[in-house]
Amino acid sequence: MALTTNGTVLAWGYTGCGATDVPPSLSNVVSIASASCHSLAVKADGTIIGWGDDNSLQSSPPGKLMGVVAMQLGVQHGVALKGDGTVVAWGDNSYDQSIVPAGLTNVVAVAAGAWHNLALKTDGTITTWGANIFGQLILPPGLSNVVAIAGGGFHSLALRNDGTVLAWGESENGETNVPPGLTSVMAIAAGGGISLALKSNATVVAWRENDPGQTPVPRGLTNVISVAAGEFHTLALKADGTVVAWGINDYGQCNVPAGLTNVIEIKAASYNSVAMKNDGSFVVWGDTTSGQLQFPIGLSNVISVCAASAFLAAMFTDSSPVQSRFSNFRPNNTTVELNALAEPGQTYELETSTNLLSWQNLSAQTNRTGWLHFTDNPTANSPARFYRTRLR
Numbered sequence: 001m002a003l004t005t006n007g008t009v010l011a012w013g014y015t016g017c018g019a020t021d022v023p024p025s026l027s028n029v030v031s032i033a034s035a036s037c038h039s040l041a042v043k044a045d046g047t048i049i050g051w052g053d054d055n056s057l058q059s060s061p062p063g064k065l066m067g068v069v070a071m072q073l074g075v076q077h078g079v080a081l082k083g084d085g086t087v088v089a090w091g092d093n094s095y096d097q098s099i100v101p102a103g104l105t106n107v108v109a110v111a112a113g114a115w116h117n118l119a120l121k122t123d124g125t126i127t128t129w130g131a132n133i134f135g136q137l138i139l140p141p142g143l144s145n146v147v148a149i150a151g152g153g154f155h156s157l158a159l160r161n162d163g164t165v166l167a168w169g170e171s172e173n174g175e176t177n178v179p180p181g182l183t184s185v186m187a188i189a190a191g192g193g194i195s196l197a198l199k200s201n202a203t204v205v206a207w208r209e210n211d212p213g214q215t216p217v218p219r220g221l222t223n224v225i226s227v228a229a230g231e232f233h234t235l236a237l238k239a240d241g242t243v244v245a246w247g248i249n250d251y252g253q254c255n256v257p258a259g260l261t262n263v264i265e266i267k268a269a270s271y272n273s274v275a276m277k278n279d280g281s282f283v284v285w286g287d288t289t290s291g292q293l294q295f296p297i298g299l300s301n302v303i304s305v306c307a308a309s310a311f312l313a314a315m316f317t318d319s320s321p322v323q324s325r326f327s328n329f330r331p332n333n334t335t336v337e338l339n340a341l342a343e344p345g346q347t348y349e350l351e352t353s354t355n356l357l358s359w360q361n362l363s364a365q366t367n368r369t370g371w372l373h374f375t376d377n378p379t380a381n382s383p384a385r386f387y388r389t390r391l392r
Helices: none
Strands: 002-004 009-013 029-034 038-043 048-052 068-073 077-082 087-091 107-112 116-121 126-130 146-151 155-160 165-169 185-190 195-199 204-207 224-229 233-238 243-247 263-268 272-277 282-286 302-307 311-316 326-332 335-341 347-353 360-366 371-376 386-391
Touching: 002 029, 029 068, 038 068, 048 077, 068 107, 077 107, 116 146, 146 185, 155 185, 155 195, 165 195, 185 224, 195 224, 204 233, 233 263, 233 272, 243 272
Parallel strands: 002 311, 107 146, 224 263
Antiparallel strands: 002 009, 002 302, 009 311, 029 038, 038 048, 068 077, 077 087, 107 116, 116 126, 146 155, 155 165, 185 195, 195 204, 224 233, 233 243, 263 272, 272 282, 302 311, 326 335, 335 371, 347 360, 347 386
């Protein structure tokens, strides 16, 4: 699925459940998400539109839902973060995953596993709800000062402000066995049964046992700026715009196309890999059984992509100046550090927003090394803030 520069969405691949049937009048979209058989889009006014399989109402967000700033999907449910720090969930409720805990407020991030949810609050604590079959809701004792969360299939990850990682939930394959001494982590990701950490020295650590094909990080892999985890494979985006993949390769999901460069974003689905380039085009490889690699004619100007097991989607905006996504976002007490890959020699402006609708300029920076590094110092107890860069 793809979001384009005019705020419209295109989707392709498996059509049996309607997940690629984008509503004809859909416009002004700012973000997208997809699960195995349904899709959702957040519009500029903060409303959500859904389509596809709706047997558990997973494609039908609550009526009059507005002010959404972030969204995550489980197998058959959705969870959305609103600009006021509250959370809404909907869809399958077999494990109470659609019943948000009463009084949950001051949330800055949400994450979804297969049938469970996590919410990160401004005070660095986590609230969980939903399926607890493998203990994925049972927080480690003393967990605090959390700055990022991730939900795997049946496990959960938390990154603390000291750069350490905690994991809990299913550990049949070792996905919760954090390597001893792991520190200086800046970002985390979780797949179906794998856990990933991106360190401040731009190296990657992965853990999962009993499956030697998935986790050995390629020897000498450095200069990594983001990672993505699929069901059985992993992607890493390097600062030079190239991609490295490893893991189970039964559908060719690890066969990075020769000559692929200038990549600025990566996504991993169950058996597919997606790379978006700085010219708004993107490349997909892996499973082709449902037409996931057959792009719509004229597809261009893509600004965001998402991938599910049998279809793909991408996101577009209007023709405003190019935005650069932050590969590293790390709050540290009252300071927020942001790092992004950018074009050398260009001047970028950092903008912030509390609702993704109105933006305020904070500072400008001329890029000379291929990287941007910004800091911000929001006041204590201020609303959740979002950041982007624009070419001046």
